[in-house]
Amino acid sequence: AQSVTQPDIHITVSEGASLELRCNYSYGATPYLFWYVQSPGQGLQLLLKYFSGDTLVQGIKGFEAEFKRSQSSFNLRKPSVHWSDAAEYFCAVGASMFSGGYNKLIFGAGTRLAVHP
Amino acid sequence: DAGVTQSPTHLIKTRGQQVTLRCSPKSGHDTVSWYQQALGQGPQFIFQYYEEEERQRGNFPDRFSGHQFPNYSSELNVNALLLGDSALYLCASSGGTGSYNEQFFGPGTRLTVL
Numbered sequence: 086a087q088s089v090t091q092p093d094i095h096i097t098v099s100e101g102a103s104l105e106l107r108c109n110y111s112y113g114a115t116p117y118l119f120w121y122v123q124s125p126g127q128g129l130q131l132l133l134k135y136f137s138g139d140t141l142v143q144g145i146k147g148f149e150a151e152f153k154r155s156q157s158s159f160n161l162r163k164p165s166v167h168w169s170d171a172a173e174y175f176c177a178v179g180a181s182m183f184s185g186g187y188n189k190l191i192f193g194a195g196t197r198l199a200v201h202p
Numbered sequence: 203d204a205g206v207t208q209s210p211t212h213l214i215k216t217r218g219q220q221v222t223l224r225c226s227p228k229s230g231h232d233t234v235s236w237y238q239q240a241l242g243q244g245p246q247f248i249f250q251y252y253e254e255e256e257r258q259r260g261n262f263p264d265r266f267s268g269h270q271f272p273n274y275s276s277e278l279n280v281n282a283l284l285l286g287d288s289a290l291y292l293c294a295s296s297g298g299t300g301s302y303n304e305q306f307f308g309p310g311t312r313l314t315v316l
Binding site: 175 | 304
């Protein structure tokens with residue numbers, strides 16, 4: 086079955102510290118992988134995506150993620166966290182009943198990030 | 203460009219009632235997907251509309267139905283509301299079904315069922 090697991094429900098870091106949010110997926114075919122961020126009262130904003138090629142992908146707001154097929158993981162990282170990064174982060178895999186591309190996103194339960202000043 | 207817009211922002215209904223949520227896609231997008239996000243959970247795919255037809259459906263009962271209009275806007279209808287239908291309903295638009303294009307999300311409609 087297709088699924089996404091985010092093992093950490095809640096993470097707290099100090100401003101300026103590094104960050105890594107974990108994501109593991111289960112998907113039979115080549116995965117299309119995404120990280121989204123959701124601030125309170127707002128919709129989801131795409132941080133970055135992986136379709137193919139270089140396994141280290143760069144995104145917006147200084148985030149990056151690394152695809153590791155052998156570990157079925159797609160962890161999100163940031164070298165120095167800012168107070169404005171406090172939000173909910175969702176990892177997702179794109180799935181499709183058709184060949185090529187994706188139709189739906191399968192999300193993990195999310196990781197809530199708190200940032201201490 | 204207004205992006206994806208949804209209405210209303212908030213809605214309160216009672217059990218057994220019916221509700222209609224609306225979504226206008228981002229300019230140039232022809233595909234609309236709907237997701238349900240219960241409190242403390244990630245969004246779950248309800249269904250996707252393209253060319254006014256439902257192209258793919260998630261694991262939701264027939265009480266959940268939708269429609270897409272010629273201008274690509276979409277409605278989500280939920281009949282016989284249950285307490286468990288309380289959630290944030292997100293609409294996402296993209297350029298084409300089965301595509302590699304980003305799905306852009308709206309701010310959502312918060313539905314509370316009493």
